[in-house]
Amino acid sequence: MLVVGLTGGIGSGKSTVAGLFAERGVPIIDTDELAREVVAPGTPGLQQLVERFGTAILTPDGELDRRRLRVRIFQDEAARRDVEAILHPLIEARVRERLAPLEAPYALVVIPLLAETGGYPFIEHVLVVDAAPETQIQRVMARDGVDRAAVERILATQADRQRRLALADDVIDGERPLSELRERVAQLDRRYREMARELEGR
Numbered sequence: 248m249l250v251v252g253l254t255g256g257i258g259s260g261k262s263t264v265a266g267l268f269a270e271r272g273v274p275i276i277d278t279d280e281l282a283r284e285v286v287a288p289g290t291p292g293l294q295q296l297v298e299r300f301g302t303a304i305l306t307p308d309g310e311l312d313r314r315r316l317r318v319r320i321f322q323d324e325a326a327r328r329d330v331e332a333i334l335h336p337l338i339e340a341r342v343r344e345r346l347a348p349l350e351a352p353y354a355l356v357v358i359p360l361l362a363e364t365g366g367y368p369f370i371e372h373v374l375v376v377d378a379a380p381e382t383q384i385q386r387v388m389a390r391d392g393v394d395r396a397a398v399e400r401i402l403a404t405q406a407d408r409q410r411r412l413a414l415a416d417d418v419i420d421g422e423r424p425l426s427e428l429r430e431r432v433a434q435l436d437r438r439y440r441e442m443a444r445e446l447e448g449r
Contacts, residue, residue: 249353249443250346250369254361254414255376256405257398258383258390260421260428264376265357267432274354276345278338285337286311295333300326321400335364343369352443362406362414372442374435375415378422380408 253268255261269275285292288309296304296311304316320327342356346369355374358367378386380402387398412418417438419431 248346248349248351249371249439249446251353251355251372251374251439252361252367252370253355253357253374253376254359254411255421256378256380256383256408256411257359257401258386259376259378260419261357261359261376263425264374264419264421264428264432265355267429268355268436271432271436272351273436274349274351275357276342276354277357278342279357279359281338281341281345282334285334285341292334292337296330299329299333321404327404331360331364335366339366342367353439360405362411363404372416372439373414374417374419375411376419376421377408377412377415378420382422 253261253265255264265275265277284290286296287293293311296316300316300319304312304319306312316330320330346354346356356367356370358364358370361367361370361373383402384395384398387393387401388395391398417435419428419435421428423431
């Protein structure tokens with residue numbers, strides 16, 4: 248099965264694009280969702296985070312206080328690297344588990360931090376959703392109700408636009424109207440199905 252990695256910066260339009268592929272029957276695996284699963288109460292992921300950062304990162308109910316941890320890693324580069332070292336192998340293993348039973352020409356794995364973390368050797372093709380930084384800032388401010396400085400801090404921890412585009416086999420302009428995005432997704436869907444047939448025929 249062909250595995251396509253979908254990536255892009257915060258506020259670029261990844262979720263919209265993934266939804267359009269899902270409308271066409273493409274299996275979607277979202278690593279943001281898996282990131283929440285691997286730190287659920289009782290998981291080795293949460294235990295490792297507590298061992299590294301202490302119980303201050305937990306809510307009174309024993310769940311991960313994602314906001315508190317996020318503040319911590321935005322302020323401390325070493326802490327961010329430690330979190331990635333703990334979580335990314337767990338997330339990658341979970342992606343493999345989700346891919347294994349699928350019967351489809353291809354699957355789309357949404358990996359927001361693909362450029363930052365590398366890994367995921369099973370990704371054979373990379374699709375980048377691209378948007379100008381100012382567009383990203385305005386979208387996230389509107390979506391999350393945060394100020395500009397908060398969004399700029401997040402962007403500063405992510406790979407820049409050029410680094411992300413350097414990974415791309417295909418690019419979708421995340422600033423285009425929905426009708427154009429739908430047309431572009433249809434075009435890529437046809438292409439990926441053809442690539443999957445070629446892969447199967449090898």
